[in-house]
Amino acid sequence: NAGVTQTPKFQVLKTGQSMTLQCAQDMNHNSMYWYRQDPGMGLRLIYYSASEGTTDKGEVPNGYNVSRLNKREFSLRLESAAPSQTSVYFCASRGGYSNTGELFFGEGSRLTVL
Amino acid sequence: QKEVEQDPGPLSVPEGAIVSLNCTYSNSAFQYFMWYRQYSRKGPELLMYTYSSGNKEDGRFTAQVDKSSKYISLFIRDSQPSDSATYLCAMSEGGNNRLAFGKGNQVVVIP
16 A cells, blocks of 8 residues: 655756656545645645645645646646745645545655755 | 744653653644654654544553643653654644644654
8 A cells, every 4th residue: 555655756956947746645535735844844735635626725835836637646836946945845645434634645755946 | 823833943862761742722723633753754644643632642652632721742751762753743623624733843862
């Protein structure tokens, strides 16, 4: 059981380049989330999808777009990367048949923007 | 005032000591309280889960919730080097509501 899988694990971009972070979960969860984690700032919610076909902004959505491709997959796109987007990005999911509200996280994608 | 306050200062303790971590919060509607553990270069994993007020014990770990004071705590007894990690508190109003996270405490247990 893979849980939440994120790709890539590491990426280096130049300012202005674009890229997409991929996330897939195999737990039949309804909700999926993208967070960024920075030193001293904790986890901050970028976007979330409460169910297939819906997406909503979190607290730090500027500079990002998301796509809920199907129930399993939720991608995060940086259209024009900036150094301020250097961070560790975590995808998470929750919900399903035994919903305790627990978030299940992926292992993270470490992005550096030069 | 942030919704969840957790002093992010690192904590170093000798092996076998008791580790005490806490968070305060401002939203009285929070009912679900969690502690996540995050090892270096890994994603957070749920460690303890408590609904409403009271204590919950799981092995060497005890979670306490005091809703009247809007204060939650995590205690680690007989700490081990394998407990070295960042601990994040999290809370929500309901099972499907968004989680509010604290900034996390880095704990180092020295052998």
